[in-house]
Amino acid sequence: MKAVGLDIGSLATKLVLLDENKKMIDWKVNRSTYDFKRVGGDLFKDILKEHNLSRSDVFVMSTGYGRNTVDFANDRITEITAHAKGVQYFYPDARSVIDIGGQDSKAIVMSSKTGNVIDFQMNDKCAAGTGRFLEVMSHALEVPINEIGTLALKSNSPASISSTCTVFAESEVISLFAQGSSKIDIAAGINKSIARRVAGMAKRIGVEPLLVFCGGVAKNIAVKEYLETELGFEIVRPEYPQLTGALGAALISFDNHK
Amino acid sequence: MKSLELLSEYSNYLEEQKLEGKKIIAFMSHDSIPEELIDAAGFIPLRLIFAGNDDLMNASHDYLPPSTCSFAQSCIGYFARKPNLYKFLELVDYILLSNHCVSDICVSEIISDNFNVERLNLYVPYTRNESAIKYYKIELENLRKELENIIGHEIPDQKIKESIDKYNLFKKKLAEIEKLEISGSQKLEIFQKAILFGPKILNEIEKLIQKNREITSNDSQTESNNKKVIFTGCSIFLGDYLMDLIEESGGEIVFFNTWIGHNYISQIYSDKILNSTDDPIDLFLYRFKTNIYGDHSVPDSLDNEISYLETFINEYQKENGEKLAVINHVIKFCDHFSLFQSTLKERLQNKGIQVLNLERDYSRANRGQLSTRIEAFMEMI
Ligand code: SF4
16 A cells, blocks of 8 residues: 655645555645535545556554545644654654744644653744745835845845734835845845744743754745854754654554554 | 534523523632632623633723733623623623732722622632631621622521532543543543533533443543643633634643633532531631632742642653643733743753743634644654
């Protein structure tokens, strides 16, 4: 049997296919839209077709914000447990995870003996410290979201963004422009503000190295660097930071069907 | 759905009582309000134990900033939202202001100033030393006088004593519910109903206990795989979806260490104490003095609370051979529980007890996140 992990996040849906030896043989990512069920279902159908598989050839484990909408899954698991498992695929010595997704951010601590989750913390429903915050700010700055990180790193004097609320922070960005701050410094301030908020949350549960940074926002190099400064140690980022949840879900489905 | 049935039953009950000429005194459901005194004076004590929602919280924002505790916001919303979600609250005659927290004071003031509800006051000390007890006595006597002025005659000691006996018997029965082998949600429903209706439903409770005993003795025990949890912090109010989320995630609450739960039920007098005095005020003072939940916002109160939880957990684990985890429910911006959550978690985790600090408000948008946090916690333990 093969296994599929399907991570339906608020902004992106991710799918990972593992072969019998738990080797990742394919993956897919698409925007979640408002129709979680359809997007997840379409990705699943596509992967089966491309690999000449039928439903009965795979275990399916769903995870993420929309995990309950996947009616063809054998089982479901929260993204907290899934990410913890997924990062250990790439980094078996991982002790902590920071996952910054579209609408939430999480910090997870794993046991050094078992690798199981021993504590976690999530942001509340506020968008500060999430991908959504970055999206709104990149819009205000008129900089594409995938460029905001590289732009930020050119700054020698990041602007200070003190509002944690996305709406107020947007007004703050506009007033920084009015005061003559450069786009580069404001971009740096925005990335720093996310890092500060998430690091604060992570420190509360005692994250420690080896810490794996994952989720869509992990692709942003500036947030990674600022997180390292805030935490006081280096962190690592897997090659596909968006996929760790789906990957973890697929791995757990193997464990469940041992 | 069950909560809707209960609310409609309660509404009918209040309407009947009003037709009989009774008056209703509402108050926020915190500690040390002598409901027996209110009952003996012929009033209906009404605890505000209804869960909030977005509409209720929004309706409160003309009176309170959104950074106030979301339960307090919702209490204002009960009166401010039109049409009224809990229509029976239009029948309330008085609000009893107490000072359990700043929100408690603000809510009672706002309700009395804006919604045509007269206010009574009862200040309760935060600690239980000798001067606090003297002060509580003065407050009780003042409240008694205020009630007597309204009804136009004295409230005989004997009548208060009878009411104390009645509530005491009722709480003893509720304590038996705590030990029944029924689900957490079933227990909670009973506690919520009991807190609304009081000893009037004693027979119903007795029958339920009897029926449950028969079922348990006929059934062979089946082991449940659910994760056993103690629930502490803010109470779960009527109509809240939180209990569903916990049970759907495979959690089973075995003990409600909250006001709607053990805090209320545990305040029982022994026969010896009951018979030791004819002065009912002495009995209120005794209860105040011995109430382990009474201290708050004073040094060491959290330590006592934590030690109590630890003892309970250890005893439970010894008796049942099962591990217990803790869900600490914090209603957003609640001054008492928000400030203490990190210490509570740290202290219990150091003893190897896993803790989920579940901070939330009553908005719909919170539901997905809450369920993820609860499910992840269940996966973790
Ligand atoms: S939930 Fe907390 S802040 Fe709100 S009314 Fe109760 S004790 Fe006060």
